[in-house]
Amino acid sequence: MKDSTAQSQKARNTTSFYHHSGAFDAEASGYLVDQAKHPEVLRLLFEHDPVPVYDLPYIHSQYREHAYDGPLVIQPTTAESEEWLQRWLAQGSALAVYGPLLTLETIRNHLVSLNTVATPYGDSLFRYADSATLGSLGTSLSPHQRLRILGPLTAIHGCYAGENWTLTKEQPSALQDELKKQPPQPLELTQENLASVEAHRRYLLARALADSNDLEAQTVTYWLQQLETLGAPNEQGLVEGAGVLIARGFIKALSDDELATVRKTRQGADWSDTLEALEALTHSQEGT
Template identity: 35%
Template sequence: MPMSLRPVSRAQVFYLVDQALYSQAQQRMFEADDSPTYQLLYLQTPYRQHAAHGPLLVLPSTADAQAILARWVEQGVAIEIHSHHPFSTLVEHWRSLTQVRRQEGPPALFRYADPRLYAGLEAALSPHEIARLLGPAHLMHGFAAGKAWRLKLPDSQLAFSSEEFVLTMAHQRALEAWREGVFSSRLAEEYELPEACVLTWLEQMKALAFPTEHAQWEGCRVLAEAGRRSPLSDRQMDRLGHHAYPWQQRLAQLRVLATTAHEPDEAIS
């Protein structure tokens, strides 16, 4: 069914809530608002069995309820959306983004209600990609890792359409870089480390073939907990990378090396 192009008379403020981030969203919504307009967006999709933990679109009916939802935006579990179009049009739009095609690999579930997604993608999107993601909205904004992000329709002449959004390699690199930046910043703050040191550790974990972001972050945390303030030396990298061990075994070796090594620790400042 094509999306309605008939706008309502004035802009309304909607909220897109990620129930995977806030499992009590429905309960809190009804406590705050007796008669909200809402929709579980995974209903009528192949992911309907996950609807109670998926995206929730809400149009609050009172100012008090809207204020509560605005706080959820600040807490990083919801997205604020501005649109002149009716609720049903927004429902159709977001459901059309449930799965997206990737430039490489099979189609992917697109976590479009997760504010962190747009924080990572923001700088890598073209005007047409922004228009496709916004659809019938002209503005959406939220917070991720304590920082605000904002997507705004770059050109009023860019009408929304149902053409597919493709998740490119550039998008995926931008998301990875954002996640690494958040991790390195938090680890550096927690252990009073230079962020440049943590970023170097991340590159070393990749060189040691730690296969996932989680594994790479675990390796960095091992070094931080051991009190290191410098990258691994070439000799240490050679010792760890000499054998094709599973990464869990390599992580255990890294823990031993980090707590027993006596090489000079030249700090990065």
């Protein structure tokens, strides 16, 4: 991100991202839902709110034709719709946004400026309405990135993989005045940001496999690292490899000798050959 030194220091001092187990504040300024993940949301909105107040940020950008597959911002007008969206927030299906005196137009205009993000591989759509995006990215965000994502908002709350998270900032008037004086720069994600997202996904995968098979999460983490060195082509390949090890009764990380045996005995370069070598691998691993 390209900010002045002064603004960078203010961003560092006033912004934060953290996971927590506390309850979410009620009466948000608005809610965000990713329609690609929840295509039924507009129908449900009209069921809970006879005259809903909402907007589709993609309509106001070059992605107009994808408006009903993109983010939806809602300002509930009834207690019923507020309660429904709070439930969706708690289950990870919606995000809550906060800020003093925020109009729907202000929220929408800010979101439009976040529709795309610059990455080392080129510009990409930024799925900011999906709780998984900020939930996996949040800990790697720099102070300026946090400030850029929040813009006029003071906080965004979400839940991802059973963990509540909050992106927030204090709101000193001097910082707000500075932000208003300059047009927003494009949000940029670095290689480190993308690596952090991948690492977080890998952590969640290891935790899920460990929990469902009564194994140590650290053991499964080691397996995934070892399977990657053996040539697992993708996440599905990692799951397949871990499944073979679980079925074969492995309870510890593979030894150097076992890794060497797999490399030596597999018949070819295909991942299926590696899986067959894993299935043929003998071991004497015992619990502690």
